[in-house]
Amino acid sequence: MADPSSYRPKPGQIPDSPGVYKFRDEHRRVIYVGKAKSLRQRLANYFQPLTSLHPRTATMVTTAAAVEWTVVATEVEALQLEYSWIKEFDPRFNVKYRDDKSYPYLAVTMNEEFPRVQVMRGAKKKGVRYFGPYGHAWAIRETVDLMLRVFPVRTCSAGVFKRSAQIGRPCLLGYIGKCAAPCVGRVTPEEHRELAEDFCDFMAGRTGAYLRRIEQEMMAAAEDMEYERAARLRDDIEALRKALEKNAIVFNDATDADLIAVAEDELEAAVQIFHVRGGRVRGQRGWVTDKVEAVDTAGLVEHALQQLYGEESGDAVPKEVLVPALPEDSDAVSGWLSSRRGSNVSLRIPQRGDKKDLMVTVARNAQQALALHKTKRASDLTTRSRALEEIAAALELDSAPLRIECFDISHLQGDDVVASMVVFEDGLARKSEYRRFQIKGFEGQDDVRSMHEVISRRFKRYLAEQARTGEWGEEQGPEGAAAPADGLSGPVSGEVSALQEEDGRPKRFAYPPQLLVVDGGQPQVAAAKRALDELGIDDIAVCGLAKRLEEVWVPEEDDPVVLPRSSEGLYLLQRVRDEAHRFAITYQRAKRTKRFKAGPLDAVPGLGDTRKQALIKHFGSVKKLRSATIDEICEVPGIGRKTAETVAAALARAVPAAPAVNTATGEIIEEDDGGSRT
Numbered sequence: 001m002a003d004p005s006s007y008r009p010k011p012g013q014i015p016d017s018p019g020v021y022k023f024r025d026e027h028r029r030v031i032y033v034g035k036a037k038s039l040r041q042r043l044a045n046y047f048q049p050l051t052s053l054h055p056r057t058a059t060m061v062t063t064a065a066a067v068e069w070t071v072v073a074t075e076v077e078a079l080q081l082e083y084s085w086i087k088e089f090d091p092r093f094n095v096k097y098r099d100d101k102s103y104p105y106l107a108v109t110m111n112e113e114f115p116r117v118q119v120m121r122g123a124k125k126k127g128v129r130y131f132g133p134y135g136h137a138w139a140i141r142e143t144v145d146l147m148l149r150v151f152p153v154r155t156c157s158a159g160v161f162k163r164s165a166q167i168g169r170p171c172l173l174g175y176i177g178k179c180a181a182p183c184v185g186r187v188t189p190e191e192h193r194e195l196a197e198d199f200c201d202f203m204a205g206r207t208g209a210y211l212r213r214i215e216q217e218m219m220a221a222a223e224d225m226e227y228e229r230a231a232r233l234r235d236d237i238e239a240l241r242k243a244l245e246k247n248a249i250v251f252n253d254a255t256d257a258d259l260i261a262v263a264e265d266e267l268e269a270a271v272q273i274f275h276v277r278g279g280r281v282r283g284q285r286g287w288v289t290d291k292v293e294a295v296d297t298a299g300l301v302e303h304a305l306q307q308l309y310g311e312e313s314g315d316a317v318p319k320e321v322l323v324p325a326l327p328e329d330s331d332a333v334s335g336w337l338s339s340r341r342g343s344n345v346s347l348r349i350p351q352r353g354d355k356k357d358l359m360v361t362v363a364r365n366a367q368q369a370l371a372l373h374k375t376k377r378a379s380d381l382t383t384r385s386r387a388l389e390e391i392a393a394a395l396e397l398d399s400a401p402l403r404i405e406c407f408d409i410s411h412l413q414g415d416d417v418v419a420s421m422v423v424f425e426d427g428l429a430r431k432s433e434y435r436r437f438q439i440k441g442f443e444g445q446d447d448v449r450s451m452h453e454v455i456s457r458r459f460k461r462y463l464a465e466q467a468r469t470g471e472w473g474e475e476q477g478p479e480g481a482a483a484p485a486d487g488l489s490g491p492v493s494g495e496v497s498a499l500q501e502e503d504g505r506p507k508r509f510a511y512p513p514q515l516l517v518v519d520g521g522q523p524q525v526a527a528a529k530r531a532l533d534e535l536g537i538d539d540i541a542v543c544g545l546a547k548r549l550e551e552v553w554v555p556e557e558d559d560p561v562v563l564p565r566s567s568e569g570l571y572l573l574q575r576v577r578d579e580a581h582r583f584a585i586t587y588q589r590a591k592r593t594k595r596f597k598a599g600p601l602d603a604v605p606g607l608g609d610t611r612k613q614a615l616i617k618h619f620g621s622v623k624k625l626r627s628a629t630i631d632e633i634c635e636v637p638g639i640g641r642k643t644a645e646t647v648a649a650a651l652a653r654a655v656p657a658a659p660a661v662n663t664a665t666g667e668i669i670e671e672d673d674g675g676s677r678t
Contacts, residue, residue: 023064030089054294075332115196148178151199257320263366270370302327317341384427390569401515408519410584420584455531521546529555
């Protein structure tokens with residue numbers, strides 16, 4: 001635990017101006033990012049006596065080992081820089097909102113020649129118009145089905161579209177009038193795009209003018225005695241009104257607003273957002289977060305605004321944002337929102353009327369979301385803290401292991417040996433730090449040697465990263481010179497990054513764990529400890545969790561540490577071990593599937609994977625291939641007569657093997673004369 005006075009800046013060093021500051025730990029990792037109107041006043045608050053600080057703030061300043069700051073011109077610039085740094089560094093002591101579920105959106109792909117209407121989830125793409133989010137995908141499909149009568153926009157996939165264009169016939173929707181059939185040229189690309197734009201305008205809330213226009217066209221058609229067209233327009237109006245009725249009417253006027261409500265307790269907070277467009281609720285979403293920093297309702301609202309609008313396009317920011325409490329720098333936040341939208345945005349607390357009533361409904365949803373989250377969550381922050389403290393006490397550690405890394409080995413009877421590394425920080429999985437390893441140095445079922453190799457490779461990378469970075473975290477080459485672009489950033493031989501940066505380079509191994517866990521007993525623990533000793537690393541605790549009796553083994557001890565079955569510490573170690581096992585098994589199975597195995601065909605000289613797959617695909621199985629004649633085998637593309645004779649001879653000599661067993665899972669790998677399946 002660091003003493004904040006050891007890195008406190010000297011008086012007069014901190015400027016009295018707006019800016020953004022970063023706290024770093026002893027490994028130069030950013031653990032907290034904040035902004036301030038006055039850096040001098042704000043940072044002075046962190047260096048008070050620990051007894052006068054909030055417990056979470058005290059934990060942060062004692063974990064930190066340095067503080068840095070950057071001066072900016074305005075508070076709006078500070079807000080923008082704070083958001084970008086939080087996204088870049090993902091500090092563990094900042095509020096991180098997590099979606100309580102994956103929300104579907106109604107998307108219109110305006111970036112295509114023939115825009116398509118579809119349901120989309122996940123990250124938003126450039127050039128695509130999004131509407132929602134919706135609570136359920138079926139709600140989107142019902143709305144679209146009603147609107148396709150009026151706006152017959154394409155909804156088919158690229159494959160169906162291409163197929164219809166090739167055969168010259170539209171799909172079923174084209175025949176029943178719910179698609180303009182641009183695939184067969186019924187409308188031009190310009191006409192179809194105009195339909196898509198009308199669809200987007202209607203979904204964006206500009207409904208009144210469009211309905212009035214259709215009504216005028218209906219009346220004109222009736223006066224001209226075009227009764228069939230008038231009846232069709234009447235049905236179109238009814239369909240659109242049904243689509244509108246699916247969204248609850250909130251206001252009589254065309255209100256364009258987002259309403260944000262917060263429900264919180266000492267440990268967690270839930271945020272609910274209602275999107276109101278054209279006077280109707282068009283979407284709803286929610287987030288939950290651990291209160292890892294001392295933050296009030298106004299602070300939670302500010303973080304929610306940053307996450308909600310930080311990466312959205314201007315048209316996603318409404319004219320009005322209604323909140324339960326104004327952020328501390330409300331003028332700066334309003335200015336930032338206005339810059340995102342391109343016009344003025346009102347940020348305020350509703351005081352009376354319909355908007356106040358709707359805010360009560362949003363707050364009720366936030367309370368329900370928080371209660372539901374607590375029932376679903378395996379353990380809350382207090383439980384995780386107790387688990388870490390129990391582990392520290394059982395292993396006689398100086399402090400709770402905030403970062404735990406766990407390693408597991410997986411193979412199939414000695415083939416395709418792989419290893420996994422999973423990371424838990426503060427008792428929660430940090431999947432961006434996961435790593436996978438290929439073991440190619442030797443063959444056979446030797447988990448101990450494999451464990452030694454993996455631990456050695458992981459911490460060789462850690463030492464290399466330490467040597468490559470200077471005191472302030474900048475990359476250094478020999479004698480402090482700048483490191484080359486490739487440097488040590490590429491993977492160690494045989495190492496695979498589970499999740500990579502945007503430039504394709506794996507994230508660093510620069511941060512060591514406080515506790516290293518291996519899946520196994522005394523032999524695996526000894527191998528891991530030996531690997532650390534060979535590298536001169538003596539400040540990382542090691543333990544192993546044996547599956548049979550769930551015993552915790554530590555180095556150089558003849559007896560295991562036995563934690564009670566009801567122990568939260570044991571439960572956390574089990575979760576970590578099981579996650580490492582799952583990650584290793586997933587990788588091992590993927591490699592086994594990719595490395596196509598065709599049983600007896602593997603023994604045929606000169607027969608590669610491509611022709612093996614062609615043979616199995618053509619005949620369906622090795623059993624049917626064995627009964628085929630040489631002429632029938634020659635019918636397979638790429639198989640000549642000489643190769644067909646070789647294949648037939650090899651299959652005639654082959655004897656079906658006994659089923660293999662996956663030693664990692666105990667599952668039998670059944671064989672249908674080749675082509676393995678589990």
